[in-house]
Amino acid sequence: MEAIDSVLLVSGTHGNELSGIYLHHLIQQGLYRTERDSLSVETLIANPAAMDKGLRYVDQDLNRQFNARARQNAQSGNETRLAHSLRETYADREQQMVIDLHNTTSNMGATLILLSSSPYYKKMGAYVKQQMPNAYILFEDQIAWEEQAYLCSMGKNGVMIEVGAQAHGALQFEPLELMKDMLTAVLDFIDLANRNALPALTPNYEAYFYLGPVTLPLDEHGVRTAMVHPRLDGRDFEVLRRGDPMFITFSGDDMVWDKDEDVYPHFINEAAYCLSHVAMELAQKKTVSLS
Ligand SMILES: [Zn+2]
Structure with a gap:
């Protein structure tokens, strides 16, 4: 360059x-x-x-x-x-x-x-x-x-x-x-x-690679039916594994990450994403090699 x-x-x-x-x-x-x-x-x-x-x-x-x-x-x-x-x-x-x-x-x-x-x-x-x-x-x-x-x-x-x-x-x-x-x-x-x-x-370091957004579950009126799970909220860039809680419904039921791939949520509960109901973005963690 x-x-x-x-x-x-x-x-x-x-x-x-x-x-x-x-x-x-x-x-x-x-x-x-x-x-x-x-x-x-x-x-x-x-x-x-x-x-x-x-x-x-x-x-x-x-x-x-x-x-x-x-x-x-x-x-x-x-x-x-x-x-x-x-x-x-x-x-x-x-x-x-x-x-x-x-x-x-x-x-x-x-x-x-x-x-x-x-x-x-x-x-x-x-x-x-x-x-x-x-x-x-x-x-x-x-x-x-x-x-x-x-x-x-x-x-x-x-x-x-x-x-x-x-x-x-x-x-x-x-x-x-x-x-x-x-x-x-x-x-x-x-x-x-x-x-x-x-x-x-x-020569090598850990970095995150963007995957995409996750939106909050909504009812037919566009009203949220769950929130970001308290065990995930504030834990940006920490691993989310299959079975880990992602959302919690208003009646207290956990909704879990149900895929095999480990992901790393970030922009969790970003206030500016309120209108689009984006709960978080997901990334993969990978080793970046300079060689
Ligand atoms: Zn900005």
């Missing part, structure tokens, strides 16, 4: 996710430093109208507007206009990396979301994991780059940093520290890779 000569650091793609928005302020005030020898860093609040209202979005989710289908179905609205103008301004910058900062209400700690498992991103995961052993590396490479709808996929290179648990609209110390640590590691990686100065990387 060619050297990355610029980073577009995006906050406020979701207007109520405050770690990234406050990190943006800290950078403006010189309280968090992004300077690196081999690249320039430009910061951006992606959805100021949503931020001013304290909302995830005004009309539609901005972080789902960047694949061909979203462009074709584009209705008029704040986020459609924003997506168009962001693409016009930034998408053609060949040697740019977009880093998009997010919060989740799920207990995901610091999670680096990678949309490609190319050698470059595998190495980035290894480096970040080496700097932050408790971080999670989540590959969402199940679809091609062009089909990705996330803002960070608008150009050729991009990643997301997802930090939780933090309620949307709240700002807490620990998630902000985790976000700073992960951003520092990602910026360092890009700079070191540019200068061919990466340290020795562990």
Whole structure:
């Protein structure tokens, strides 16, 4: 991969996710430093109208507007206009990396979301994991780059940093520290890779590979008939094996994972997925090998 000569650091793609928005302020005030020898860093609040209202979005989710289908179905609205103008301004910058900062209400700690498992991103995961052993590396490479709808996929290179648990609209110390640590590691990686100065990387590490969402059971009126099981809630990235409880009905009956495959739930009870009744996303755990 060619050297990355610029980073577009995006906050406020979701207007109520405050770690990234406050990190943006800290950078403006010189309280968090992004300077690196081999690249320039430009910061951006992606959805100021949503931020001013304290909302995830005004009309539609901005972080789902960047694949061909979203462009074709584009209705008029704040986020459609924003997506168009962001693409016009930034998408053609060949040697740019977009880093998009997010919060989740799920207990995901610091999670680096990678949309490609190319050698470059595998190495980035290894480096970040080496700097932050408790971080999670989540590959969402199940679809091609062009089909990705996330803002960070608008150009050729991009990643997301997802930090939780933090309620949307709240700002807490620990998630902000985790976000700073992960951003520092990602910026360092890009700079070191540019200068061919990466340290020795562990040849193998554990990472998660996205499978898909699980929705809550609903009755014929679209009302939920169960909740995430209390033994699973808050246990993002822990294994779920056949027979483990997944949901609990309102009368107290367990509903279990009934497949043979071990899976790793995350985005468990994410507040922003409320309307779609998504209870969690599932991943597989695999060993990533750099060789
Ligand atoms: Zn977000």
